[in-house]
Amino acid sequence: MPEPTLVRGDITTQVVDAIVNAADTRMRGGGGVDGAIHAAGGPAVLADCIARFPDGLATGDAGWTTAGRLPARWVIHTVGPNYRAGQRDRSLLTSCYRRCLEVAGELGARSIAFPLISAGIFGWPTDDAVAAAVETLRATPSEVSDVRLVAFGADVHDLIAAALEH
Template sequence: MTLITAVLGDITQQHVDALVNAASREMRGGSGVDGAIHRVGGASILTQCISRFPHGLATGDAGWTTAGDLPAKWVIHTVGPNRHAGETDRSLLASCYRRSLEVADELGAATVAFAIIGAGAYGWDLDTAVTTAVQTLAASPTQVREVTLVTPHDDALRTIEAQLLRA
């Protein structure tokens, strides 16, 4: 069984096997979590994104690169659905978590840190984003021993902790 916990903090500072990046479809860096991971991790992450994913990734899919200068081994990049662009299918949001765990299993990652995918610039309301994250992570078969949900916001931490109590 996978232990799921929540922490208030910076995802780029998590000492885990893999960090999950809420990436853009193009896989070329961006703002928010994506921009922070690329800034802190360094140019090697972008170089690998370009070579490994020349056409980017589909919404709901995931792929990996090494972690560059981050305190992790790998970055798992996943593309969340953008509600502002009309991508309102919650199953695509759930797919981000399932596919990320599948990639983590392929890599042999035992510890994985996730941001709450879709709850920022992509417009998903926090309750839906957190509920989808916790329910999907709890129900998905995986060899990952520990998942940490990381947020820099107190209100999001309280929402995650409340959902974890219900799970």
């Protein structure tokens, strides 16, 4: 298992085999990371979501689509728990990271970039979202050799950096 690395920036610009999209269960695009990935990837991402996942995905699960115009080869969509809506089972959050690594392995991806899942509009407490990401990525066996956590803002970047030091 490689140690996750930290990048400050925009996940849609990461040159990796797969980027992770924090989606909702419908997988039809939305706000935050999901909206940014769909906008940057173009209509091919949504079309592939509709074709592959006509009924969406369950919370904690993951699946892949084309990356469209993104520099990545694939988008691995995962549905994080919506803390604001009462989904507070941490195992659903950690399942997102594990399932994404499993899907990446099935695809033969060697590099993957993750956002901080559920910490945005879904309202998962940021400190715990960071801890769940770092702990799970460190503990999950994977053939992926380059695992990145991409932080858009300085506050989240600093929290992830502190967690990675421990």
